[in-house]
Amino acid sequence: MKIYDISMEITEHMMVYKNKPEKKPKIQVMGDFTTGSSYESRISMDLHTGTHIDMPLHMIQAGDSLDTFDITKTITPCKVLDFTHVSSGITKEDLAVHSIHKDDFLLLKTKNSYVDFFDPNFIYLEKTGAVYLAERQIKGVGIDALGIERNQPEHETHIQLLKEGIVILEGLRLAFIEAGDYFLYAVPLKIKGVEASPVRAFLTK
Ligand SMILES: [Zn+2]
DSSP states (O other): OOEEEOOOOOOTTSOOGGGOGGGSOEEEEEEOTTTSSSOEEEEEOOTTSSSEEEOGGGTSTTOOOGGGOOGGGTEEEEEEEEOTTOSSEEOHHHHHTSOOOTTOEEEEEOGGGGOOSOOTTOOEEOHHHHHHHHHTTOSEEEESSSOSSOSOTTOHHHHHHHTTTOEEEESOOOTTOOSEEEEEEEEEOOOTTOSEEEEEEEEEO
């Protein structure tokens, strides 16, 4: 069995959404062997840092938090679809050439996977694409951007998916993953009442 790690590495210098300095993780060494007999550190970061899951509460008032997360949704067969030819938003037309079925978990591979800095013109899932996937009743969708939407003040892409209970994974790294069928493992931390969590995501084949 081959295992492919599709997670971003968390560092103080990693790319963060819109390159906002306050979104960069802070890793602090609280004690080490010069001060005691163990090494302990602390991290402070947004829950939307790197590879992460979004819950409905992120975009829907009183929506479900991580408390309701169903682990079978992200330990699942999945399909990687290649959209590296797309130059802006992935639309319904882009998706419709693939056979997409109820309960599929789709990972959208785009040009984003080939850059490790924040590009404000990153490839995203356009609203018509989100509506199409919601109609197909897929289980989840992941993308290799820190946001699944771009420049949408009404957050239509997120909302179309989250209101149907479709899991969203963001911040995947798919450069070395060929399109095809895999098994996905992506598990959030068990944090009470929150709208998102970092995940370690990997694929097996
Ligand atoms: Zn997010």
